[in-house]
Amino acid sequence: MIITILALFSCAVQGVTLDQLQQRFSLQPVVRADFTQSRAIAGMAKPLVSSGQLLIARDKGLWWHQARPFALTLLLDDKRMVQVMNNQPPQIVTAESNPQLFQFNHLLRALFQADRQVLEQNFTTDFSDLGKQGWRLVLTPKTSPLDKLFHTITLSGRDYLEGIELNDRQGDLTTITLSNQRLTPRTLTDDEQQRFVF
Structure with a gap:
């Protein structure tokens, strides 16, 4: 589900502020990472766990590929959101077909870039420097x-964004753990370019 697609920022943090985070995130043209997502749903004994890879390219958008427990690929760029499940035909959402969802997608992309202006328009922000390069940003929607x-x-994170927690109004908690972040090569490979073609 698109709500769970909050991807990663990369940064080198030392006594950091939100403005410094935004500046550092903007200097990373391509970021790759692995993810594990755990969703604790009210009334269910065990959380739902999924895992896969993600890719953020500043000039292309976000590619999110869940490999387990089933294949699911999501692509988010300036013009559309594409979902492909188990090699079925892609489902494409545009601003014209679903304006509200597309507006939400743009807000998510602002999150990826730690765009302070957009964040402060839509959230009450509580940024904490935790010391030893650790930081946490709590966003309360308004x-x-x-x-x-x-x-x-x-x-939250240190040198990179390492954790995302989504505390939703249904009583569910989604935790995304990011690992194995890679910043090179700084441009997309030919294979990675093809991931954005639908």
């Missing part, structure tokens, strides 16, 4: 549709 979906969104 605009629709986010305020109807989430209590808080919490981002």
